[in-house]
Amino acid sequence: MLSILKSALNANTKEMGIVSNNIANVNSTAFKKSKTNFEHIYSRDRSSSPSKFSGQGVGVNDPLLQMSQGSLKTTNGALDLAVTGLGFFQVVSENAVDTPFFTRDGSFNITATGEVVTNDGLKAMGYLGQDNEILVNLIIPPIKINDDQTTSLLSNINVNSNGKITATYGLDDEEVIGNFILASFPNETGLKQVGNNRYQTNSKSGLPNFGIPMNGAFGKIESGNLERSNVDVTSEMITMLKAQQAFSGVSRLLQTEVDITKRLIDG
DSSP: OHHHHHHHHHHHHHHHHHHHHHHHTTTSTTOOOEEEEEEEEEOOOSOOOGGGOOEEEEEEEEEEEOOOOOOEEEOOOTTBEEEESBOBEEEEETTEEEEEEEESOOBOEEOTTOBEEOTTSOEEEEEETTOOSSOEEOBOOSEEEOTTSOEEEEEEEEEOTTOEEEEEETTTEEEEEEEEOEEEOTTGGGOEEEETTEEEOOTTTOOOEEEOTTSTTBOEEEETEEEOOOOOHHHHHHHHHHHHHHHHHHHHHHHHHHHHHHHHHHO
16 A cells, blocks of 8 residues: 555656646647656466456556647747648757757857857757758858858848748848758657657667658748747646645655554554
8 A cells, every 4th residue: 555655656756847847838839748657567377357457546657748739929039930731940059060959949049150040059950952852051141252252241032831941141042042941750759858859769769860841740930939838837837736635635645554554563
């Protein structure tokens, strides 16, 4: 009995931790909430009769990601990009290109050398020019050298619904730079969370498939917007209260069990 009550305390503690993390990230761009994944624990019995099975408590598996769409927040930033529908941006660290990260947080910046990066310096990947096969770090040159050897400065950046990047140099000299790409997975809820609203692949998620936004099942790019988190604070608070009440109830049962055991020993 003590082991069963202990497992219940542990499960409720973990649920409160998951809910607390959801609430703490309610204002994080594109954050995806998690749900506690409980499992029943039964004793082993060779019989096939359900009446022979006895409950041995509750366990907690890895949290389940909830990938529902978050609402959009308008920023009017040229490189603030929200995905509506299926897809993740791919970003990489300069020192770990072979282990990319995937994110729905499309708040990108441009460096002095033209590299498209996240707020903490990870490089956004996509297609450059007309090459739609090799993924590279997206670069939007800040200066264009004209045919007469004069130079024009970058004056505007536009990203359309298909992820196509068009740069304007000077007053009206437009040039297509390349394309943002999106990644999808056989089981996106199985992605491994690695912090900062980023994920990595594992055996549960499967390998990524890449494509241009609005092609096939891939979602749409909303330029000048960012995706909000999909956390509903009211719902999370209700879950938190339920977990706290369950924890309190199990604690009282545990204390009663300890008192009864002590009386039996002392008696």
